[in-house]
Amino acid sequence: MAAQHDAPLETLFLPFASGVLSWPAGPVLFLRARDGWPLREHAQPGQLVCEQSFRPFADALEASGWTVRDEQQLADDRTRYAVVLVLPPRQREEAKALFARAVALAAPGGIVVACQHNNEGARSGEGDLQQLTGLGGKLTKNHCRAYWTAPLNGQHDAALAQRWATLDAPRAILGGRFQSRPGIFAWDRIDPASALLVEQLPADLAGRGADLGAGFGYLSAEVLARCPGVTALDLYEAEGRALALARENLARLDKPATLAYHWQDVTAGIEAEYDFIVTNPPFHTPSRADRPDIGQRFIAVAAQALRPGGRMWLVANRHLPYEQILNESFGQVRVAAERDGFKLIEATKASKSATPARAPRSTEPKWGRGGRA
Known part of the structure; x- marks a missing residue:
């Protein structure tokens, strides 16, 4: 709207x-x-x-x-x-x-x-x-x-x-590893938040996964390179110019995983079930208005799309107010790493068989301001 x-x-x-x-x-x-x-x-x-x-x-x-x-x-x-x-x-x-x-x-x-x-x-x-x-x-x-x-x-x-007319044409970046173009988020570099996620990315991610807000495909490429158990990966991206680049960048990889590309607004919801999700969600619109509710909605959608026991790896600016929606949507939440004003969160969806006792309601988040679980 x-x-x-x-x-x-x-x-x-x-x-x-x-x-x-x-x-x-x-x-x-x-x-x-x-x-x-x-x-x-x-x-x-x-x-x-x-x-x-x-x-x-x-x-x-x-x-x-x-x-x-x-x-x-x-x-x-x-x-x-x-x-x-x-x-x-x-x-x-x-x-x-x-x-x-x-x-x-x-x-x-x-x-x-x-x-x-x-x-x-x-x-x-x-x-x-x-x-x-x-x-x-x-x-x-x-x-x-x-x-x-x-x-x-x-x-x-x-x-x-x-x-x-050629100033925003696709071109090779990062030593030719990727194609990108001006106007795409972090178009000519790896943004430090995504770099932090990749450094901590566990090699045991497996099965069917999704990259929410995939950009030109950097996170997806790293998931495929570092996690041999991944059998399928879906890329969701609202900016069509970025998604076209991601399709080209991942086509260069010699990986057996099944890939799918979705020009889609993640905040509208996604209809699939995943074993894992990685995301560096946006928190502003193309007009650069500050919109933390976008990232909050990414978290809620990810929780709905994960199977019980599935994991989300999310990186975000440390100041963004994501604690409440994370605690409400996931069974376990921990801060995996922090650096340069960014926080990396691992959130695990509760198992259907889990029936945890209800503790008295607390105003404290499951992970504190100091960034520890």
Whole structure:
């Protein structure tokens, strides 16, 4: 479900709502689209095509009846658009590549309209689009900046657009072991939380497992390399761009395990039973809003998906409030390691045969602030 107040989305449509720009009769493309009331105020059914690789946002758009396409589908389609709307990401290389694609997908005489929150790179984004095409106008409201091109008739810097178009292309990282691309979480490195989990990963993980929030596949690759008893591994990832990379990265491995890839919002629940789960859950949205409830929901979903006696290995920032949901969802919880502000948790689902005596209710968590079980 879209947020009730989405300042960049509302400000993006403000030039049309205020009459500064005219809404076209022709087709409109919305890159990095999000659902909300401004779409319904302006776009007609069948007029608007949305591109969104983040599954919760894509689901919300489709639930409202909008057409959602992925990057490859747009590349294969020859349609050119009277207006291309853009909500640029914070990662600058990814944003520049998105601007280059927006210009390429605009029809002759079409315009590109973008908007960002002031704290999410708005000034840089405006400067980048101005460098590429020149600006036709801009306005500020809701702590956001909307800016747009003049009608495009080939006057943009074509050589610059060609260079920018490749800035977020997949490329080899970590000595060629993985493929990644700008805009993916920790796209050019192993983040320290995942590194901590891998260092403590037990070799006895076996059977069918899942990686919740798999990113470009680093944790899954390490599970397969270090745990020979794993027979099947399911990767769940809400960001489609990351999941495509994970599929490519794991295809390089010579491992007998059965692999499955799910472009899915884990917080919506998963329907499977697993012997183990590994996860480094997100705790913010693509707009970088702090959302510890996302990680809490990952924990609850993992507990539901594990068989009795199954184990979850979770790594998280130490300050995140996960104690209560861990204690409520699992039979045993212990802190396996701590380092650099991160905590690694091993949580075991209670066995069906276990009938522990009920102790008096305590306000203390099963593991203390000092990080010991």
